[in-house]
Amino acid sequence: MNGKTVVKIKNLMKQYGTGGTLTTVLKGVSLEICAGDFIAVMGPSGSGKTTLLNLLSTIDRPTQGSVIVDGRDVAKLSNKELSKLRRDTIGFVFQDYNLLDTMTLQDNIALPLSLNGVSSGICMEKTMELGRMFGLSEHFSKYPWQLSGGQKQRGAVCRALITEPKILFADEPTGALDSRSTRELLECLKRVNDSGQATILMVTHDAYSASYAKDVWLLNDGQMQCRLSAGASRREFYDRIADMQTSVGGDVPCA
Amino acid sequence: MRMITLAMQNVKSSFQNYLAVILSMSFTILILLNFQNVVHSDIFDGLGGANAEYIGVLIQVISVVLCCFMFFFLWYAENVFLTKRKKEMGVYVFMGLTNQNIGMLFLIETVLNGVFALLLGIVSGIVTTHLFQMILLAVSDIAVEISFRFSPAPILITAGIYSVMYLLFAVKGYISIVRSSVLDMVSASRKKEAVIQNRFLLLLKTVFGLGILSVGYYMAVKEGGQEVMGNVLAAVVLVIIGIYLLFGGALPALLLGLAKQKRILYRHERNLWVNQLIFQMKKNYRTYAMTCVLLLCSVTALATGFAMKSRYAGMVHFRNTYTFQFLSNQKELDRVVRPLIEQDNSIAYASEISVLTLDASLFETRFTYGNYALLPWSQVKALAEGVGLEFDFAPPEDDEILKASHMYMLSLITDHSAERVVIDGKTYRQTADTNVPYLGYFQELMSFYIVNDAEYERLLPYGQEWHAYNYRIADLEQLAASADKLKAAVSHTKENDTAMAVVDPESSDIAWIKVLYTICIFMFLVFVLAGGSIVFMKLYNDALEEKERYQILRKIGVSEKTLKKSIVCELFMMYAMPFSVMLPSAYFSVHALEKMMDTNLMPIYAGSVGVILAILLLFYWRSVSAYVKHTGVEEAGRSFCK
Numbered sequence: 001m002n003g004k005t006v007v008k009i010k011n012l013m014k015q016y017g018t019g020g021t022l023t024t025v026l027k028g029v030s031l032e033i034c035a036g037d038f039i040a041v042m043g044p045s046g047s048g049k050t051t052l053l054n055l056l057s058t059i060d061r062p063t064q065g066s067v068i069v070d071g072r073d074v075a076k077l078s079n080k081e082l083s084k085l086r087r088d089t090i091g092f093v094f095q096d097y098n099l100l101d102t103m104t105l106q107d108n109i110a111l112p113l114s115l116n117g118v119s120s121g122i123c124m125e126k127t128m129e130l131g132r133m134f135g136l137s138e139h140f141s142k143y144p145w146q147l148s149g150g151q152k153q154r155g156a157v158c159r160a161l162i163t164e165p166k167i168l169f170a171d172e173p174t175g176a177l178d179s180r181s182t183r184e185l186l187e188c189l190k191r192v193n194d195s196g197q198a199t200i201l202m203v204t205h206d207a208y209s210a211s212y213a214k215d216v217w218l219l220n221d222g223q224m225q226c227r228l229s230a231g232a233s234r235r236e237f238y239d240r241i242a243d244m245q246t247s248v249g250g251d252v253p254c255a
Numbered sequence: 256m257r258m259i260t261l262a263m264q265n266v267k268s269s270f271q272n273y274l275a276v277i278l279s280m281s282f283t284i285l286i287l288l289n290f291q292n293v294v295h296s297d298i299f300d301g302l303g304g305a306n307a308e309y310i311g312v313l314i315q316v317i318s319v320v321l322c323c324f325m326f327f328f329l330w331y332a333e334n335v336f337l338t339k340r341k342k343e344m345g346v347y348v349f350m351g352l353t354n355q356n357i358g359m360l361f362l363i364e365t366v367l368n369g370v371f372a373l374l375l376g377i378v379s380g381i382v383t384t385h386l387f388q389m390i391l392l393a394v395s396d397i398a399v400e401i402s403f404r405f406s407p408a409p410i411l412i413t414a415g416i417y418s419v420m421y422l423l424f425a426v427k428g429y430i431s432i433v434r435s436s437v438l439d440m441v442s443a444s445r446k447k448e449a450v451i452q453n454r455f456l457l458l459l460k461t462v463f464g465l466g467i468l469s470v471g472y473y474m475a476v477k478e479g480g481q482e483v484m485g486n487v488l489a490a491v492v493l494v495i496i497g498i499y500l501l502f503g504g505a506l507p508a509l510l511l512g513l514a515k516q517k518r519i520l521y522r523h524e525r526n527l528w529v530n531q532l533i534f535q536m537k538k539n540y541r542t543y544a545m546t547c548v549l550l551l552c553s554v555t556a557l558a559t560g561f562a563m564k565s566r567y568a569g570m571v572h573f574r575n576t577y578t579f580q581f582l583s584n585q586k587e588l589d590r591v592v593r594p595l596i597e598q599d600n601s602i603a604y605a606s607e608i609s610v611l612t613l614d615a616s617l618f619e620t621r622f623t624y625g626n627y628a629l630l631p632w633s634q635v636k637a638l639a640e641g642v643g644l645e646f647d648f649a650p651p652e653d654d655e656i657l658k659a660s661h662m663y664m665l666s667l668i669t670d671h672s673a674e675r676v677v678i679d680g681k682t683y684r685q686t687a688d689t690n691v692p693y694l695g696y697f698q699e700l701m702s703f704y705i706v707n708d709a710e711y712e713r714l715l716p717y718g719q720e721w722h723a724y725n726y727r728i729a730d731l732e733q734l735a736a737s738a739d740k741l742k743a744a745v746s747h748t749k750e751n752d753t754a755m756a757v758v759d760p761e762s763s764d765i766a767w768i769k770v771l772y773t774i775c776i777f778m779f780l781v782f783v784l785a786g787g788s789i790v791f792m793k794l795y796n797d798a799l800e801e802k803e804r805y806q807i808l809r810k811i812g813v814s815e816k817t818l819k820k821s822i823v824c825e826l827f828m829m830y831a832m833p834f835s836v837m838l839p840s841a842y843f844s845v846h847a848l849e850k851m852m853d854t855n856l857m858p859i860y861a862g863s864v865g866v867i868l869a870i871l872l873l874f875y876w877r878s879v880s881a882y883v884k885h886t887g888v889e890e891a892g893r894s895f896c897k
């Protein structure tokens with residue numbers, strides 16, 4: 001908890017369906033994300049990680065509970081204000097990259113900023129800067145289908161970061177990548193987080209990916225079951241995360 | 256039958272979505288039915304043999320053109336249905352349906368939609384036939400009684416043509432579904448579609464496109480003699496090829512160049528829509544080129560119609576210069592004829608002139624005519640002054656000659672400068688070709704050349720001299736009274752040989768031109784509507800395919816407003832590109848017509864461009880709302896409100 005609170009949720013509940021098919025996916029989740037955090041949310045498939053992320057990023061609305069982003073209660077915002085909030089304070093990265101195949105990598109990265117009415121000169125400078133940081137400069141004029149998965153995902157991260165969002169949400173960003181691309185991407189994320197350029201909330205089911213974060217939270221059965229903080233080395237952190245994962249299966253509370 | 260029920264449900268639920276497409280299809284049926292009905296009716300029989308025959312052929316030709324349109328329309332419509340069905344195939348595959356099942360489902364749905372469009376088209380067609388015939392006759396200015404009779408033949412023919420085409424495409428869709436792989440269906444992703452284009456090819460297309468188009472424009476307006484027909488045909492082919500190359504080359508090259516200029520690209524919503532545009536152009540440039548050609552056709556059709564109308568009026572006016580005309584070997588015929596006319600009519604004006612007819616074998620001219628005659632310059636001048644016609648030609652030199660021709664519908668020869676006329680071995684330089692009706696209707700029957708008086712005297716021994724007497728009465732309604740008396744007075748003996756012509760303003764062997772004029776206006780509308788609806792349907796189809804991309808944009812936080820703005824710009828370009836390429840092309844086409852038909856058509860050009868603009872704006876407006884809806888931009892916005 002090093003900085004100002006960026007996102008805060010309290011007692012979040014989410015149900016899908018109606019009547020007989022009603023399923024409660026989140027059963028009262030509370031958490032707080034502060035500037036400079038790098039949080040990994042883990043949990044088995046179907047545990048509601050994506051649902052949680054959608055609520056946090058205001059794409060979806062909770063059945064109950066409040067979501068406060070950048071000091072503002074999402075429930076009280078008009079559609080327009082919500083759009084603006086999403087545009088200015090939140091960045092997204094998805095498992096399947098979601099780059100537009102109609103434009104080059106550079107145009108993809110520049111897209112959010114150029115659509116915000118920022119001068120084209122600044123857009124260009126920023127794409128160059130991010131491109132250098134993520135090792136993508138020489139691929140700028142390529143189209144998504146000419147890039148590897150890792151390059152695409154790094155591009156997607158650049159696109160999310162170009163508007164300098166207060167928080168970056170990533171839903172299984174390494175889910176479709178091989179181990180080398182995974183490492184490269186995570187190193188990049190760690191670097192931007194360490195340099196104070198991004199606050200990150202990443203959803204993953206993979207302990208290796210989670211070990212790059214500063215904090216790891218475990219979501220299970222619709223509740224936040226426990227959390228771990230990084231220690232001396234990543235290796236040691238990874239072991240602890242792996243232990244936690246196995247222990248959850250047996251319903252043992254966190255150490 | 257589970258399939259049928261499912262198909263019915265699908266048709267019901269997607270009816271709103273397909274409404275625009277179904278309406279377009281029924282509209283083509285309506286039009287074809289109306290034309291077929293005219294073919295099978297006898298409304299033009301009253302115009303007399305040749306006229307009715309010409310009109311019949313004309314309307315058959317138009318029917319063929321309409322069938323071609325219908326073909327393209329149904330093709331696009333079927334594509335819309337197919338795209339939509341393919342998008343949803345994943346769901347059905349998971350439901351356990353086989354490709355054949357899904358294909359069958361598509362076939363049933365498509366047939367249901369088609370039958371609905373057919374019924375709608377036929378019913379609205381029957382309802383509008385009477386109106387259509389009335390408009391056709393009213394605009395053509397033809398007075399014929401029309402009775403409301405309807406034979407089954409046009410309905411059967413129209414329904415037959417439509418059904419065959421429609422089923423053809425439906426079966427094509429079925430095959431395409433059956434053949435598609437499960438992977439395609441589930442992922443439905445088209446990520447492999449290359450936006451990158453071969454630079455060299457693009458450059459080549461650009462250079463050739465611009466070159467061919469310029470040559471086409473040049474050919475269209477190039478003055479010439481007999482080769483003009485060839486030039487015009489070449490121009491048509493070159494301009495069409497040029498337009499295709501322009502849409503496949505120069506325009507994408509321009510857009511790609513723009514996309515490289517990041518300083519320009521990263522402003523407003525351009526980054527989004529310019530890139531989208533490049534992608535769509537690569538995929539669909541043929542459609543847009545075709546639309547451009549259709550718009551070009553529409554302007555040309557309208558200009559042709561108006562030129563014909565004005566020429567027709569000119570021809571009627573030309574022919575009606577005089578009411579009674581005589582060609583006689585008698586010098587004093589006027590003394591006999593004039594009193595006869597004046598018994599029942601007053602003479603508005605009259606003229607007299609000597610005519611030297613010469614045997615055709617003495618003449619060598621570019622075109623060979625049946626009857627040749629010479630007029631002495633001084634007498635023509637006197638005649639013109641007496642009747643009040645324009646005549647500002649200086650007396651020809653001994654080796655010069657003037658031609659007095661009649662008005663043609665269109666003259667292919669636009670360059671008369673180097674014309675030569677040879678009479679009995681002597682070559683004359685033709686200095687002018689006038690179509691002032693000095694001799695009225697006679698000018699349609701004979702080729703008159705004006706020479707100076709000395710030449711006329713010199714050539715007298717070669718032929719026979721006649722005297723032409725021309726009278727125009729004040730009240731054309733009273734024509735019949737004098738005509739009978741005059742006919743009795745002319746004789747055909749060797750000593751007194753007189754030929755007479757009565758020009759009746761009512762009877763015209765060229766009345767079919769008036770129908771042609773109406774049809775031209777009609778074709779103008781058909782072409783514009785066809786062009787507009789093709790772009791509309793294409794965009795409609797694109798919207799269905801673009802849905803995913805817009806979902807991504809929404810996901811990364813792009814606001815609905817921004818997306819709408821981008822769509823507004825992108826679709827604007829989709830309509831603006833064919834329109835703006837059409838503008839210069841149509842200008843040259845109209846200009847070429849202007850020359851051939853000697854009519855001022857620039858107001859028509861401006862007017863038709865205005866009408867096209869208005870119609871396209873309407874289509875554009877509809878496209879934007881349909882696009883916003885079908886890409887889910889608006890829906891997404893609404894769901895957040897909840």
Ligand SMILES: Nc1ncnc2c1ncn2[C@@H]1O[C@H](COP(=O)(O)OP(=O)(O)O)[C@@H](O)[C@H]1O
Nearest residue numbers: 016017025043044045046047048049050051052
């Ligand atoms: N739109 C929805 N309607 C109904 N159920 C949903 C919807 N989205 C997710 N779910 C259900 O919610 C649960 C959690 O889904 P999700 O958040 O995607 O899990 P995770 O991302 O952790 O794998 C799943 O059981 C899923 O079936």
Ligand SMILES: [Mg+2]
Nearest residue numbers: 049050051171
């Ligand atoms: Mg998930």
